[in-house]
Structures are given as structure tokens and as C-alpha cells.
Amino acid sequence: MQLSLHADYSLRVLIYLASAEPAGRSVSTQEISVAYGISRNHLVRVVQTLAENGYVKATTGRTGGVSLAMEPKAIRIGEVVRGAEPTLKLVECFDRRTNTCPIASVCALKGMLREGLESFLTTLNQYTLADITTVRDRGELVRILQSA
Numbered sequence: 001m002q003l004s005l006h007a008d009y010s011l012r013v014l015i016y017l018a019s020a021e022p023a024g025r026s027v028s029t030q031e032i033s034v035a036y037g038i039s040r041n042h043l044v045r046v047v048q049t050l051a052e053n054g055y056v057k058a059t060t061g062r063t064g065g066v067s068l069a070m071e072p073k074a075i076r077i078g079e080v081v082r083g084a085e086p087t088l089k090l091v092e093c094f095d096r097r098t099n100t101c102p103i104a105s106v107c108a109l110k111g112m113l114r115e116g117l118e119s120f121l122t123t124l125n126q127y128t129l130a131d132i133t134t135v136r137d138r139g140e141l142v143r144i145l146q147s148a
Contacts, residue, residue, distance in 0.1 A: 001120070007084035009046045011132075012036055014055060014080065018072045018133040019142050026065030035145045046084075053083040072133060078125030090117055 016032050029047060033040040047066050050056040057069045068075075082088065089095050090113045093104040104110065133141065 001090060001117075003081065004085060005042070006046060006049065007081050009036075009038060009043060010050055010080055010084040011077070012038075013043065013046055013050060013066070014068070014072075014075060014129050015132055016145055017056065017066060017068045018129050019145055020067075021142055021146070024067060026059070026067045028065050032066070049084055050080075053080075055080065055083075072129035075129040076125045077127045077129070077132070078121040078123070080129075081124055082121060088117060090114075 013032055016035060017027060020027050029040050029043045033043050047056060047058050050066075051058045051069075054069055055075055056066050058064070058066045087095070091101075091110070093099045093101045093107070093110050094114070101107070
């Protein structure tokens with residue numbers, strides 16, 4: 001299983017915001033883009049998804065920016081992934097509309113994969129954004145993100 005760039009960048013944005021100094025400050029998408037070396041245009045779409053799901057507050061304009069909309073300990077990683085990957089179709093047969101697999105109606109694999117996916121998300125939901133940003137050397141995390 002591989003997460004899309006959208007989900008990956010969603011997690012990165014949240015990590016950046018949770019690590020921003022001083023805590024709670026509003027950050028531009030340009031700043032995040034430079035820190036991670038990723039497209040600002042892609043980040044704008046990611047921030048929209050995060051805002052729609054209530055994880056961030058985004059304001060537009062010259063003095064605008066992005067900040068966390070809730071405490072890091074309230075942001076469950078599995079829910080972020082689920083929100084950034086709304087379909088989570090591991091295989092073609094997960095979508096009845098586009099499925100062309102001739103054995104889908106009798107195949108047990110679909111159920112096994114669905115169970116594995118739910119286990120994956122359940123495991124991720126055991127962790128919060130606070131768990132990610134509470135690293136052994138938080139100062140090093142902040143230094144790396146701010147040095148770009």
C-alpha cells in the first residue's frame with residue numbers, strides 16, 4: 001500500500017504547523033513549500049483538504065496563512081489519512097462502478113484486504129499529531145524545518 005502525495009503532504013503540513021515556533025503562529029504555504037521542497041500549488045490543495053476536515057484554519061491575502069485549528073493531541077493520524085485518501089481503494093474490486101474483475105463476487109481477497117486496511121487505519125488512529133512532534137530531539141526537528 002502506498003499513500004498518495006496528497007496524504008503524505010497533509011501529514012507533513014500538520015507536522016510543520018505543530019512544530020512552528022512560536023507555537024500556534026500562522027504560516028504561509030510558501031514557507032512550508034520551501035521547508036519541504038515541494039510545490040506550493042500542490043500544498044494549496046492539501047491545505048484546502050485539511051481546512052475542509054477541520055484540522056487547520058486558513059486565511060487568504062497578503063497577511064494570511066495556515067495554523068492548526070485544534071490541539072495536536074486531538075488530531076488522529078488515521079483520520080487524517082482517511083480524509084486525505086477518501087476512496088482508499090486498494091484494489092479495483094473495491095469500487096463496484098469500475099470493477100472489471102470477473103471473480104469479484106466469489107473472491108475472499110477483497111474482504112481480507114478491507115480488513116487489513118481497517119487494521120492499518122486503526123493502528124494509525126492510536127497515534128496523534130502530538131505523538132509525531134514529540135520526538136527525542138524536538139529542537140532538531142524545528143531546526144531542520146526552519147533551516148530550509
